[in-house]
Amino acid sequence: MLNITEEQLVTPIALDIAYQTLLERLPERSIEKVRYLPGGGSFSVFALNNEMVTRFPKFLTGHEEFQIVEEQFQFEKLVMNAIYSLLAPHQVARPTSLLSGPSQSFPGPVLCYELFDGTPISQLSLDHAQQRHMAALLGDFFSRLHSIDRARLAAFGFFDVEPEYLKQGWFDSFERNRQTTFQLLNDEERTWFTHLYEDFLADATAMQPRVALCHGDCTVENVMLATDHSHLQVIDWDDMQFDDPARDFCEWLGDFGEGFLHSLLDHYTLQVDPFFVQRAKFYYCRIPLLYFAMAQQYESSRFLTYARGKYMENREKCHQQGWFRWS
Structure with missing residues (x-):
């Protein structure tokens, strides 16, 4: 470390x-x-x-x-x-x-x-047709990435996991956050994240996430559109790991909305379970906890300010879209 x-x-x-x-x-x-x-x-x-x-x-x-x-x-x-x-x-x-x-x-x-000579998606202003094209490219990219044979990577020392490991991780992260990061939250924030976890975990036992090689930080900053718009250029692979593929979709859901996510999934050739979109929403909504944890680790007021801003942004999207029963 x-x-x-x-x-x-x-x-x-x-x-x-x-x-x-x-x-x-x-x-x-x-x-x-x-x-x-x-x-x-x-x-x-x-x-x-x-x-x-x-x-x-x-x-x-x-x-x-x-x-x-x-x-x-x-x-x-x-x-x-x-x-x-x-x-x-x-x-x-x-x-x-x-x-x-x-x-x-x-x-x-x-x-x-x-x-690469392409442009990060974060720096592009895409109209509806261009977003559909990008969704097709992303769907193809994720299909290729998530279908890579896990055994092929075993020789490199990748820590392989099974679905039950991922599921237990959801419960463990809730408990870990309650014991540590929640101490930094105000009452409103603590209540909101508690609802987020409890609502999600109520369905967790019925979920069976598929395990695949994931980028781990697939954001609009780390995906570039090639100059001729024919393909993607993907950078910053430091966080790649075997994980739930829904993790790679969550930031795109947050940035472009649920309609874009479904368009992306239309071009995703791998099987998607009934809880896939629900997990993407959960992963997106809990992102601010990462920044709260950083604020706690570094005793940093600037990270805390950013975490609170990210929380307000994610909470607003969640409420506007009615993503969860309690929202």
Whole structure:
């Protein structure tokens, strides 16, 4: 587990440090331009010469943590190379190389990835016809991703799970949140999330979620539309895992609505159980708890403010759409 402070998490590495480090680590390459890319979580991300993406870990505390990052990178590289052709024509950002070694500017490893020329969905204003096209592309992408043979990935050390494990996880997360994160919530928030969990868990024993390889953070920021609009380009695979496929759909439900979700499912070729949409709604509505947990972990007022804003946004969508019996 990496020990990262709030300040490290929210403060990007300076552009001049990234530039100097790349000069030192890539002495044979002509470096004409280094451009900062917003986002990245615990990494600062820069585009190099519009040719590759470089990710700099923000936590600079020592060799042990750098080794964890390097091991995760090598694991991701093996997996992405194994599944790349299975997702075509869609593209996934494959790790290419790891830059390590002495540097006067930055001591840690620098992770390099392919750079795409598409545009993140978050930066596009799509009309109805374009949304239908995107739903078709997403449906095809998810169909390919979620049909990858789990046994194919066993050799890479993936932690495989069964449906009962996922189901128990819903109950465990409720109990864990009640004991920890709920302490940070006000009465209204605590009541709302309690209703959310209790309503969902009342049906949980009847659910039988399918287990598949999931992206884990499939958002409008991490999915790009290729320049010719013919395929998707998907980045940021740090959270990929075996999970309930409904998890990959939940952010699209929240951003584009239930009509878009059903359009997406029209292009999804795998079997969907009767509770699939209900689970996507549940996963979306509980997202703010992640930010409340971060606010608690870092004792951060800025994370708490963001968590409360996200809670209000998700609650409003839930009530407007009448997603749950109690709403």
